[in-house]
Amino acid sequence: MSLLTGNVGRKVLMAVSGLFMVTFVVAHLLGNSTIFVGPDWINAYAEHLKELDLLVWPFRIFMFAMLSIHVFFGITLTLENWGANPDKYAVSRRPRSTFAGRTMIWTGLLLLAFLVFHLLQFTFKITPEVVKVVDAQGRFDVYTMMVAGLRNKMVAAFYVLSMVALFLHTFHGIQSIFQSIGLNNDRTMPKFIMIGKISAVVFLVVFSAIPILILTWVLS
Amino acid sequence: MSEHTAHGTMTLKLIVWRQKGPTEPGRFETYLARNITEHHSFLEMLDVVNEDLINDGKEPIVFDHDCREGICGTCSQVINGLAHGGQTRTTVCQLHMRTFKDGDTIYIEPWRAKAFPILKDLMVDRNALERIIQAGAYTSVNTGAAPDGNSILISKEDADYSMDAAECIGCGACVAACPNGAAMLFTGAKVSQFAALPQGQVEARERVFSMIEVMQKCGFGNCANHYDCQAVCPKDIDVKFIARLNREYLKALVM
């Protein structure tokens, strides 16, 4: 039973790629949190990241591979699952599954759209409103770029909506990783579910705070 | 008898899936279940309704059943949206009418999954589960003299774990309840029951590979870790056995 075609193998690949992406999200969250301390901090943080120069592209290629695996199998597995359950019940009750779990494909696709926009905006800096200036120390002014970008109500709303999607996706997804790679049993299950829920809430609160604080002029 | 309602009994409205054959279109029909006592099991209630239907010259409702004591796993109905009716650790045959009230409306549907084609009314073809069993849920032993009782020692924990998995009666409720029509709880239980025992080690690798392969070929979906299966399982088979299946698969890959 191959990893690439099998029922269980493809879920393992989804889980492993998902785990790498969640790890990235955690790192990204810690980095972004410097914005709450002040412009100097996030600019300094961005400058430090730049010093990792040689590692940047291999890292990006790796993350792109993870995303591609995850999206490809996410879509194909979902289509298969729909095919395996074509006739719906007239009355259907779901005793244990969650809204978050049953909407993985939709929150996933929204996250994909978000990723494309987010990378164009703040990584490749080619969306129309991007402000590219340097700060007093001559560093690239990430802070000003973020504040200018997220002052737009539509953009900020899209960011918050996407973070709701990330919340739902990880709410189900994080505990799911441990089950899919076989690291779970009846004693660990409640713990993994709890870890997943807490992480999802932290992602939602911290990431959404950035556009919300910018829109309300707390960060300016 | 059907027109009369005996004192102290219940009358219920049943909305039942009727389908003449595998390729015929199905539809819901409404029936009144009269003279039902709280002591009737759900299947006995259907027997009463079927007698009325026969007396009226109509086709009785076809449903699977055999032991009527919760061990054979043939009774297979989704009742008001839940496989086996939603009472914990209960098969349809063990569900009693005391869990319903006079005047209740009850929806009764067959298991629905691509791998379980409907044969007639509430009866589905669950042979796909047999094919998964045939693919590897056995151990090969030489016939001959009976082996010594305690020649292979097994710890209490392992024996209990294996027995917990072996409690599965193969009713298919896990598939019926799964949003993806997956058979992972069933297959997980069958794989785990051998994985925990020394006798299961010899064929461990081929077992997990071929059972997963056949499961996929039969048209079951993929597990997305929703866990609705455990909630409806009449034997409360734990989803830890799905994790065990995944673990056994990964072990087999590197073996």
Ligand code: HEM
């Ligand atoms: C920030 C980006 C993302 C992260 C952190 C992430 C994380 C995860 C995690 C941890 C899982 C659980 C894996 C498992 O069941 O073992 C998962 C499942 C899933 N993801 Fe994502 N994901 C992301 C983006 C996407 C995208 C862009 C899609 C678009 C197709 C997607 C679709 C899915 C689907 C459909 C599942 C459920 C698969 C299943 O259970 O069968 N995800 N994701």
Ligand code: FES
């Ligand atoms: S008829 Fe045997 S389990 Fe219900």
